[in-house]
Amino acid sequence: MAQISVNNLTFYYDGSFDNIFENVSFSIDTNWRLGFVGRNGKGKTTFLKLLLGKYDYKGFIDTTTVFDYFPYQITEKQKCLPAVEFVEELKAGCEFWRVTCELERLEESAEILYRPFSTLSPGERTKIMLAVLFSGENDFLLVDEPTNHLDQETREVVKKYLASKKGFILVSHDRDLLDACTDHCLVLNRKSVEVQHGNFSCWWENKQRKDQFAMAENEKHQKEIRKLRQAARRTADWADKNENTKIGFDPIKEPDRCISTRSYIGAKTKKMQSRVKQMEQRIGREIEEKEGLLKDIETPVDLKIAPLSHYKATLVNVRDYSLRYVDAEQSVFAGLTFTVNQGDRIALSGKNGCGKSTLIKMILQRAGMSETNIIVSEDGVCETAAGLVVSYVEQDATDLKGNITTFCKERHLDQSLFCAILRQFDFSRTQFAKNLEEYSEGQKKKVLLASSLMTPAHLYVWDEPLNYIDVFSRMQIEKLILEYQPTILFVEHDVRFREKIATKVVEL
Numbered sequence: 030m031a032q033i034s035v036n037n038l039t040f041y042y043d044g045s046f047d048n049i050f051e052n053v054s055f056s057i058d059t060n061w062r063l064g065f066v067g068r069n070g071k072g073k074t075t076f077l078k079l080l081l082g083k084y085d086y087k088g089f090i091d092t093t094t095v096f097d098y099f100p101y102q103i104t105e106k107q108k109c110l111p112a113v114e115f116v117e118e119l120k121a122g123c124e125f126w127r128v129t130c131e132l133e134r135l136e137e138s139a140e141i142l143y144r145p146f147s148t149l150s151p152g153e154r155t156k157i158m159l160a161v162l163f164s165g166e167n168d169f170l171l172v173d174e175p176t177n178h179l180d181q182e183t184r185e186v187v188k189k190y191l192a193s194k195k196g197f198i199l200v201s202h203d204r205d206l207l208d209a210c211t212d213h214c215l216v217l218n219r220k221s222v223e224v225q226h227g228n229f230s231c232w233w234e235n236k237q238r239k240d241q242f243a244m245a246e247n248e249k250h251q252k253e254i255r256k257l258r259q260a261a262r263r264t265a266d267w268a269d270k271n272e273n274t275k276i277g278f279d280p281i282k283e284p285d286r287c288i289s290t291r292s293y294i295g296a297k298t299k300k301m302q303s304r305v306k307q308m309e310q311r312i313g314r315e316i317e318e319k320e321g322l323l324k325d326i327e328t329p330v331d332l333k334i335a336p337l338s339h340y341k342a343t344l345v346n347v348r349d350y351s352l353r354y355v356d357a358e359q360s361v362f363a364g365l366t367f368t369v370n371q372g373d374r375i376a377l378s379g380k381n382g383c384g385k386s387t388l389i390k391m392i393l394q395r396a397g398m399s400e401t402n403i404i405v406s407e408d409g410v411c412e413t414a415a416g417l418v419v420s421y422v423e424q425d426a427t428d429l430k431g432n433i434t435t436f437c438k439e440r441h442l443d444q445s446l447f448c449a450i451l452r453q454f455d456f457s458r459t460q461f462a463k464n465l466e467e468y469s470e471g472q473k474k475k476v477l478l479a480s481s482l483m484t485p486a487h488l489y490v491w492d493e494p495l496n497y498i499d500v501f502s503r504m505q506i507e508k509l510i511l512e513y514q515p516t517i518l519f520v521e522h523d524v525r526f527r528e529k530i531a532t533k534v535v536e537l
Contacts, residue, residue, distance in 0.1 A: 031059045032170070033080070038088035040079060041074075047459055049075050051052060052088070053222050057198075057215060059354045061192075062349055064207045064229055068455055068499045069471030073200045077171040094169045099162045100155075108147040112157050116142075120161050134193070136186050150381050159187070170197040176206055177496045180381045202471075202500050204229055205524045217521035219326075226531050228438075229500075242324045252274050253282055256392035261308040266464030268301035280378045330453040332482060336373070336515035340489040341414040342518060345369035345392055350409035352384060352391065361387055365409075367487065367535045374517045375508065376527050379537035385520045386424060388537070391490055392518070393421060396488075415505050420486035424493045424520075426473035429465040436465065440480055450479040454502055471497035478506070491519040495526060 038053040046388045057063060067073050079086055080096050090203055091300040101119045107221065117123050129139040135156045143150060149157070162170055172191070176184045184206070191199065191210040198215070201207055207214075207229035214232040215227045225232050351363035361384035369375055377385045388401055398421060429436070433451075437444040448461055454475045465473060474497050481489060493504055507529050510517065521527055527534070 030091060031169075033059060033090070033092040033094060034090040036091070038079070038086060038090065040075065040084065040086040047457070051088075055215070055222050055224050057213070057224060059092075059196055060434070061213045062195050062211045063198045063213045063215050064211035065198050065215045065217075066202075066207070066229065066232070068501060069475065069497065070456075070460070070469045071217040072172055073217065074469070075197065077173060077200070080171060080407075093509045094362060095167070096171055097162055097165065097168045099158055099173060099175060101158050103154075109145055111143045112146055113142040116157075116161050120165060123161055123164050128157075128160045131163050131243065132156060135160060135190050152180065152381055155179060155183070155187065159190065164519075168196075168482050169177045169324040171200075172197050173200045174202070174497065175199075176201065176203055176341075176522070178381070178493070179522060180383075181378065181524070182380055182524055184524075202495070202503065203523055204500060204503075230446065243326060248309050249485060257308050257312045261305050261312070264301055265305045268298050268305065281341045299378050300424070330505075331512075332450070332453055332509040332514055334482050334489075334509060334513045335485040336489070336513060337418055337485050337487045339414055339417065344414045344417055344488050345518065346410060347388075348410040350411050351407065352387065353406045355404055355406060362537050363408075365535075367533075369516065369518055371516050372532075374514075374530050374532045375519070376531035377518065377537060378527075378533045378534050383537040385508050385537055386492055389490055389518070389520070393419060393490065414487075417488060418486045420481045420484040420489045422481045422489075423495045424478045424496070426470065426477050427471050429468070430474060432464050433461050436476065442480060442483060446483055447479060450483055451475065454505075455480060469497070471499055471502075474498050474505060475502065482509075487515045487516065489515050491517060491521070493520050493522070495521055495523050504534060518528035 034056045036054045038050050040050045041048045065073050065076075077098060078084060080090065081098055082264050097120060107115045113125070116125065116128055121537075128142070132139055132142075132460075137153065137156045141153050146157075148153065159172075159175065162172070163288075175187055175191075179187065184203075188206050188209045191197075191206075199207070211228050212226070213222075214227065214229060216223050216225070216232060225235065227235075257535060303326070346368050349364050350365045351360050353360040362474055365388075367375070377388065379385055387403065387405075391405070391407075391411055392413060394403065395411060396419045398416045398419050412416075433448065434444060436442075448456075451460070452458075456472070456475070458469070460472070465476065468476070474494070478491075478494060478498075481491070495506075498506075503523065503526060507526060510530050517530075521530075
């Protein structure tokens with residue numbers, strides 16, 4: 030067991046407008062199962078790379094711990110080889126028998142180590158890299174979003190596996206995974222960093238209580254400040270009015286006044302002015318106590334969407350539908366039947382490779398949305414309503430390039446409205462000056478979602494829209510969908526999102 034102490038850490042990228050970290054201090058234990066939570070672009074992956082010594086920084090990170098990082102960077106040459114030939118290149122001193130033992134715990138056969146890495150599914154690749162990662166001893170492991178692009182079955186296996194381990198930081202936005210696998214939380218708040226005992230749900234419950242208390246305290250201070258300001262203004266007015274009576278008076282109307290009363294009036298005015306100063310000091314103290322109360326409160330702005338209404342009740346009809354690639358021996362799926370009616374929110378579910386994305390592309394092709402025709406052999410019916418307008422969020426956002434202006438021109442979007450939606454997704458204004466290549470993966474996905482939200486459509490088709498998206502934005506999107514109830518056909522492996530959103534689940 031060892032400590033990792035971070036003191037006055039400050040870091041920024043060259044050419045960046047703002048600091049990623051500024052005078053950050055905290056300590057964590059290498060025996061913990063630590064969940065790492067924060068909004069997209071707050072610096073989670075950056076912090077892991079700072080631990081690995083990838084960047085120079087100001088401040089101190091004190092530890093004797095050896096770190097290892099998931100996912101490993103697999104070269105093009107390695108992708109052509111079976112993993113058995115390069116596992117030692119991924120982790121120095123890696124023993125093959127340990128890797129096979131870890132694979133067994135991941136409910137996977139060692140046979141996948143002998144197949145070319147490029148031919149493996151995303152789940153099989155993840156399992157190999159996790160097996161290599163946990164095959165060492167005494168390392169503190171940095172696990173960065175291990176469940177992206179994994180189907181539900183593989184996620185359950187990874188969740189069970191990580192729950193049996195300790196001594197790692199887990200970066201994830203999957204609430205179910207964080208609850209099952211972690212016993213502490215490291216949270217990058219808006220203005221601070223906190224470490225707390227318990228899993229994500231414990232932290233979230235405590236945060237909501239703290240936020241409610243902070244808002245109540247803030248309101249109490251605001252009321253007190255308003256009262257003091259009114260009293261100070263009233264007293265100052267009295268003092269001014271009193272001071273103006275010092276010189277000049279009507280002896281007939283004020284027979285009891287004489288020249289010596291000026292000193293009495295002056296003393297009275299001075300007393301009132303002293304009271305005003307005391308009130309101003311109290312106002313200053315109240316403002317000082319109020320400052321910082323709301324600095325970490327998450328107040329996501331409510332998103333909006335403008336779904337169109339179609340004249341037909343049924344938008345997509347799939348009946349006894351089978352699909353097979355031309356060069357394949359067997360069908361991707363067969364005998365599939367379902368309909369998408371207006372108001373439905375249908376989740377496509379199934380293992381990786383079962384044809385979810387292919388089915389989506391066929392539907393897009395029928396609706397005239399796909400630019401390239403997929404060459405497949407089909408049986409049965411797959412049809413869409415005439416004049417159907419579809420808004421599509423693709424699974425992969427890694428190829429986004431250029432700046433916001435170029436992106437909006439290519440997609441015929443109103444740039445000012447588009448930037449307003451990104452602001453609602455917690456983008457800072459400085460992000461708009463950057464190229465899309467510089468965005469984090471979660472920020473790139475938000476760009477695609479913002480484009481979809483501002484496109485009025487009869488049907489919204491989202492293929493794994495939440496990959497890399499932070500927890501707070503997931504909740505924001507859940508609220509949006511439940512409020513506006515657009516018709517959606519989507520693929521998403523986040524269990525909690527699917528349970529809240531889907532009106533029907535179609536298993537492939």
